[in-house]
Amino acid sequence: MYKVNEVFQTIQGEGSFTGMPAIFVRLQGCPVGCAWCDTKHTWAINMEQQVDLAQVSAKQADSEFWANVTPKALLALFAERGYQARHVVITGGEPCMYDLVPLCQALSEQGYSSQIETSGTFEIKAPADCWVTVSPKLNMAGGYKILASALQRADEIKHPVAMQKHVDELVTLLTEHQILNKLVYLQPISQQKRATELAIASCIQHNWRLSVQVHKYLGIE
Numbered sequence: 001m002y003k004v005n006e007v008f009q010t011i012q013g014e015g016s017f018t019g020m021p022a023i024f025v026r027l028q029g030c031p032v033g034c035a036w037c038d039t040k041h042t043w044a045i046n047m048e049q050q051v052d053l054a055q056v057s058a059k060q061a062d063s064e065f066w067a068n069v070t071p072k073a074l075l076a077l078f079a080e081r082g083y084q085a086r087h088v089v090i091t092g093g094e095p096c097m098y099d100l101v102p103l104c105q106a107l108s109e110q111g112y113s114s115q116i117e118t119s120g121t122f123e124i125k126a127p128a129d130c131w132v133t134v135s136p137k138l139n140m141a142g143g144y145k146i147l148a149s150a151l152q153r154a155d156e157i158k159h160p161v162a163m164q165k166h167v168d169e170l171v172t173l174l175t176e177h178q179i180l181n182k183l184v185y186l187q188p189i190s191q192q193k194r195a196t197e198l199a200i201a202s203c204i205q206h207n208w209r210l211s212v213q214v215h216k217y218l219g220i221e
């Protein structure tokens with residue numbers, strides 16, 4: 001069972017898969033505590049906020065309600081809604097608080113590719129063919145540490161930045177962990193102008209890529 005906050009079909013707005021139609025499955029729960037997190041409604045797991053999948057499916061706005069869902073029920077929901085996307089992004093909250101192997105396997109058996117968006121602070125339990133996006137969280141309020149195993153597993157590293165110190169922290173992290181040949185993205189925090197300018201200049205300087213949360217510019221989910 002997975003605690004699911006929301007399920008929606010849209011265009012992937014971040015990282016290498018930007019522009020790809022995708023079904024998003026947002027799992028409930030995250031203790032990492034990033035001050036600027038754009039999904040704070042997924043942090044708490046309150047048992048009194050448990051609802052059924054139909055209620056999660058009917059959501060019109062962000063809320064803390066969640067439902068316990070099996071992979072089978074999730075696939076049935078995709079079919080019921082007539083989703084056409086064949087790529088599933090598992091995000092949250094922090095999805096790696098869950099063992100994602102059964103979910104990814106069930107998706108793969110039905111012909112879906114899968115991708116995880118994770119902070120890298122929990123062991124990543126996912127099949128080898130799942131695309132893993134690690135967005136390292138350094139010095140956040142919850143006190144969780146980035147795992148070396150998560151950095152090594154990452155297919156891409158996507159780092160949110162607003163200040164030069166965020167760029168410097170990433171350089172240190174990549175150096176310490178001897179990460180040389182991975183895709184690295186900088187993502188401006190909350191579309192701030194200064195953060196975007198910093199990200200552009202730093203991408204050019206370090207030969208990294210820019211990820212700008214396209215969905216927010218488009219006003220879509």
Ligand SMILES: C[S@@+](CC[C@H](N)C(=O)[O-])C[C@H]1O[C@@H](n2cnc3c(N)ncnc32)[C@H](O)[C@@H]1O
Binds near residue numbers: 036
């Ligand atoms: C909401 S998080 C959920 C998945 C996971 N907990 C993580 O942090 O990767 C999804 C992505 O959005 C990024 N993100 C969250 N809030 C943001 C913001 N205000 N501006 C830019 N990126 C943000 C995260 O760094 C992460 O890459």
Ligand SMILES: Nc1nc2[nH]cc(C(=O)O)c2c(=O)[nH]1
Binds near residue numbers: 010012092220
């Ligand atoms: N369109 C769209 N793309 C996204 N990529 C990562 C997202 C996330 O919240 O994990 C996200 C999201 O919430 N919407």
Ligand code: SF4
Binds near residue numbers: 030033037
């Ligand atoms: S790790 Fe992800 S979900 Fe958790 S607070 Fe940070 S950005 Fe938000």
Ligand SMILES: [Mg+2]
Binds near residue numbers: 038039
């Ligand atoms: Mg988002």
